[in-house]
Amino acid sequence: MTIDLILDTAERVFTDHCNKEIRDSAESGSIDDQKGLFPEGLWTVIQDTGLHQVGGRESGTTLADAFRMIRLAGKFAVPLPYPEILISNRFVTGQGLTTVAEGVIAPWARRAERVVTDDGQLVDEFDVVEGANLAGEPRDEVVFENSKSIELPPNFRAIMAMTRVAAMSGALEKLLELTIDYVGERKQFGRPISGFQAVQHNVARMAGEVAASTRASDAAIEALDTDRFVIQVSAAKVRVGEAAGVVAEIAHQAHGAMGFTHEHELHHYTRRLWAWRDEYGHEKEWQQLIGRQVVAVGADRAWELISDCAH
Amino acid sequence: MFSGLDFEPARLPPEAEALRVGVRDFVERELPGDYLRNSDFNEGHSAEFSQKLGMRGWIGMTWPKQYGGGDRSFFERYVVTEELLAAGAPVSAHWIADRQSGPLLLRYGTEDQKLKYLPPITRGESYFSIGMSEPDSGSDLASVQTRASAVDGGWILNGTKLWSTDAHRNHYMVALVRTGPSGESRHEGLSQFIVDLHANGVTVRPIKNIAGDEDFNEVVFEDCVVSEENLVGAVGNGWEQVTSELGYERSGPERFLSAFRVFVEFVRYVGASPSDEESALIGRLASHIMTLRQMSISVAAMLQAGKNPATEAALVKSLGNDFEKTLPELVRLFAPRLGPKHPLRCSLEQTLLHSPSFTIRGGTREILRGVIARGLGLR
Structure with missing residues (x-):
């Protein structure tokens, strides 16, 4: 199956099996209705359709394809540790639900059978201190004594950052779609609010941020097998992280009080964006990484570095 | 993506990349050491420099040979123009003729007009407003x-x-x-x-x-x-x-590089051991430039393929112009009172003083947002 067919399949699966109710019940946290229920049904369908193996070494698909899938999952706010499932499947052999920890914090460690840490340890016996990010996505502390050292690629942190870039760019696109639909339907003063110039300009600004994010994310994926990958991911994490704040703000403003309710699905995307931009390095961390590279080549070669033409 | 917004992946082909080093060496050779470089396409009107570019075949690059052009691709022109702007070379003399008036004549002009006006433009001798x-x-x-x-x-x-x-x-x-x-x-x-x-x-x-x-x-x-x-x-x-030329007018590297020399002088100013905050700002600005450039090249590819990416072009210009205005605003806070001849101060002041024009010329921010909103189906 080509990746386009797989993406089509995934879109159908996500449309049919990933709704607001499932996302709500998967949320973990201190509020009564945050039950932290792992979406077992969705997980079963994903395994049955093989979508948990996209990007795997024997799947006939690539790591770039995995990022495309993660982008789509971001667009649907899939309440699974989906990036961690695909990335661990690519780099670690073995069975069972495997998650990846940033330091000692891992999505859904409470449900996982194994944990891979981003510094190259494989853990299969561990305790969990449950926690969550501000989107209510389980982010559990993994407590362990014994681990096995495994080999991860040297740019593994960039690969994990790329998962957040891809997921964010998907969620950003969803926010633009939701907002365009909403301002076209919502009527005030006798006409759809999309007719007001102030609203149009906010949505246009949002579209600019979303398009920049998509392009930055795609450019990083395109650079995957080159020595430009890390710098492109860095730039994308910076640019998309910045866009996340702007776009979430405009989306909420456009949706008014309606979008501030728990009942509306808008927050499933905005809260995830607020959380994901901080995971695997917020903007400033990656800004500094690029900044130091630019300074290292010096003013007169800064353009070469930026334009990828150091000959 | 959704209707009206489609930035397809695009890379500059090898034959375009091959031009880069030559342009760079040329600029280094031709620009006097004390020339205050400026990446704004409107700054720096030099007949001498334009004529030298003409002799190298770097004006009217995409035009047919019979009119003095180079029969080259938009990508090749893209590389030459972005290198000239990034280097802060004086390009304003021939800029409009090369970007706009020449292509207009090629598309709508008579054979006599093409033969009369285009060859002198490509030689860097004839300038249009x-x-x-x-x-x-x-x-x-x-x-x-x-x-x-x-x-x-x-x-x-x-x-x-x-x-x-x-x-x-x-x-x-x-x-x-x-x-x-x-x-x-x-x-x-x-x-x-x-x-x-x-x-x-x-x-x-x-x-x-x-x-x-x-x-x-x-x-x-x-x-x-x-x-x-x-x-x-x-x-x-x-x-x-x-209106037919707006895609060309609005998506080129001149729409986000106007303040680029401020960035270069800032990198020089912070030297080899920048503070974390200085590194962060440089990285932030670089990330924006890299992304805008990818978007701009994507539009160039659509133009090369004969498409009409009007909304995408408006979007690149709008984002790019806002960025070129923001750049000096952010850098100035890191550059305390510098001497009047300091290159960073000169570059900052020159760019700030011209920055109001960035979001006005070639379509105001307000017009562009209207174009984008229309592309999104809001009007």
Whole structure:
């Protein structure tokens, strides 16, 4: 199956099996209705359709394809540790639900059978201190004594950052779609609010941020097998992280009080964006990484570095 | 993606990349060491430099050989223009002729016009100004009042064009004028003429800008006679003609690189051991430039493929212009009181003083957002 067919399949699966109710019940946290229920049904369908193996070494698909899938999952706010499932499947052999920890914090460690840490340890016996990010996505502390050292690629942190870039760019696109639909339907003063110039300009600004994010994310994926990958991911994490704040703000403003309710699905995307931009390095961390590279080549070669033409 | 927004992946092909080093070496050789480099395409009018570029074949690159062009791709032109801008070279003399007037003539001009006007442009000897805005027509271009009346064998022009950059230094203007009633669409009855800026009946008055420069002009036509051969395209087709080039006008590297030399001088200023905050700012600005560049190249690819990415081009310009205004605002906070000759201070001041024009020229931010909103189906 080509990746386009797989993406089509995934879109159908996500449309049919990933709704607001499932996302709500998967949320973990201190509020009564945050039950932290792992979406077992969705997980079963994903395994049955093989979508948990996209990007795997024997799947006939690539790591770039995995990022495309993660982008789509971001667009649907899939309440699974989906990036961690695909990335661990690519780099670690073995069975069972495997998650990846940033330091000692891992999505859904409470449900996982194994944990891979981003510094190259494989853990299969561990305790969990449950926690969550501000989107209510389980982010559990993994407590362990014994681990096995495994080999991860040297740019593994960039690969994990790329998962957040891809997921964010998907969620950003969803926010633009939701907002365009909403301002076209919502009527005030006798006409759809999309007719007001102030609203149009906010949505246009949002579209600019979303398009920049998509392009930055795609450019990083395109650079995957080159020595430009890390710098492109860095730039994308910076640019998309910045866009996340702007776009979430405009989306909420456009949706008014309606979008501030728990009942509306808008927050499933905005809260995830607020959380994901901080995971695997917020903007400033990656800004500094690029900044130091630019300074290292010096003013007169800064353009070469930026334009990828150091000959 | 959704309708109206589609930035397809694109890479500059090897034959385009191959030009890069040559351009870079050329600029280093030709620019005097004390030249204050500026990445704003409007700054730096040098006939000498333009002629040297012409000799290298770097003007009219995409035009057919029979008109002096290079039969090259948009990608190759892209590399040359972005290298010149990034290096801060003086390109304003030939810029409009190369980007806009030449392509307009290629598309709508007569064979005689192409043979007459294009070869001198490609040699870097003939420069054009834009004749669109007027005292009462800015963003609302369809409201232009300058009129051309048919007479025996030609036309008589009366009216005033405004904000025509370098009209006091350039040779020709392509003027958008009214030749008939505007009709219900308001877009009818417009035509374009090539006007010799040194002809009788043409008065060019420079207008000093806030930087103290005289770059743009008021151009008054008083019974200015132009011959039939100066009509570009068909009578009444002016609106289609002026809007057809917007994709080219709005998405190029000049729409996000205007402040680039401030970035370069800032990198030089912080030296080898920057603070974390300085590194972060440099990285932030670099991330924006890298992303805008990817978007701009994507539009170049769509143009090369014969598509009409009007919304995407408006979006690149809008994002890019906002960025080039933000860049000096962020850098200045890291550059305390520098001496009057310090390159960073000179670059910062020059860019700040010209920055109001970034979001006005070639389509204001407000117009562009309207174009984008239309592309998204909101209007």
